[in-house]
Amino acid sequence: MEKRFISLIRFRVAKAQYLNMGLKFKKLLISFFSVFIILASFGLGNYFGKSQCKVCPPEEIDFSLFWEAYHNLQEKFVDKEKLDIQKMIYGAISGMVKSLEDPYTVFLKPEESKRFIEDVTGTFEGVGMEIGIRKGQLQVIAPLEGTPAQRVGLRAGDKILEINGTSTVDMIVEEAVNLIRGPKDTEVTLTILREGWEKPKEFKIVRDIVEVPSLKWEVKRPASGYPDIAYIKLYQFSEKASFDFSKAAIEIMESPCKKIILDLRNNPGGYLEVAQDISGWFLERGEIVVIEDFGGKKEQKIYKAQGPSQFLDYPIVILINAGSASGSEILAGALRDNRGILLIGEKSFGKGSVQELEKLKEGSSLKITVARWLTPKGELIADKGLEPDIEVEMTEEDYEAGRDPQLDKAIEVIKNL
Structure with a gap:
């Protein structure tokens, strides 16, 4: 009797352990299946998300610092009316491009992009000179033949310090072109420093239609x-x-x-x-x-x-x-x-x-x-x-x-x- 009783207890214990194990296995299987579903959903969502976005953010770059700064500005900046989202985006892109320290790689906002394309493909009114940046300084590359710039005596190598009183420090070439260009018979003032001069001089130039012989x-x-x-x-x-x-x-x-x-x-x-x-x-x-x-x-x-x-x-x-x-x-x-x-x-x-011109959204370009x-x-x-x-x-x-x-x-x- 004792052996049979002990055997019955062992059988019941074994049966209980077996049932308990089965229950645990079911729970484990359900948990595993749930995790699998979640991961699969995330993976499929990620896949379809990538397939639908035109330009996906790079996964290897952590943009949390950028968004942290953005949210702090949104929450704490005192002049809320100055928080122009579009200007902030353009400013962020310009800053990214400027970090390359290449004066010929530039971001062009829609109005700048439109003007740049007009300069390349059509005639224009202005003073008639090529300008560029050398060692961080905006300067005259060459005044063109028979143009207002040549007539007033501008020369290759002249440093352009100001345009109508606006400093050219950190100014990109396209921005300077926009300020110098203008309708025929209007005037622009350039503050020029030439090698050998002790102090800069102002040149007042009347704009004209620029037609340069070859x-x-x-x-x-x-x-x-x-x-x-x-x-x-x-x-x-x-x-x-x-x-x-x-x-x-x-x-x-x-x-x-x-x-x-x-x-x-x-x-x-x-x-x-x-x-x-x-x-x-x-x-x-x-x-x-x-x-x-x-x-x-x-x-x-x-x-x-x-x-x-x-x-x-x-x-x-x-x-x-x-x-x-x-x-x-x-x-x-x-x-x-x-x-x-x-x-x-x-x-x-x-x-x-x-340089190559890459067209971006909303008329801007790079x-x-x-x-x-x-x-x-x-x-x-x-x-x-x-x-x-x-x-x-x-x-x-x-x-x-x-x-x-x-x-x-x-x-x-x-x-x-």
């Missing part, structure tokens, strides 16, 4: 016994410059001129394709004009001369200065690296980067530096510029007296080539 050429006749020289002044690499250069080239070949001075001073650049076309007159077909380097993100792109190589046997020298930028530096670098052509004058500006130019021998142009082989400075006295010692030197050198 080039001019003339015959220079040195002393007796020397052949005539074709002097070509390229003002910019505009859309029509290729046609104008072809026309001038034919005239030069039909003239007695057998030597060429190519003047790229105060030429701020323009279309790459035009610089490539003009290079083709001086280089053998297939020679490298410039290399587009993407910083290792993708393979370099090489631009080559396409001919017609008609000036291949002409002795040439090139004039450059601080106003020679972008396309001018590409052309000068190509001729120097391929043919050993001498550069005379002053160091060029150093605008050797490529101008991004995507590549840098290298000369055929791999020399970086950006922020360095091209050093002249023969350095000749233009002094204040030269400008006032109408002298051109750089051109005089070019004539002296090419006479003996």
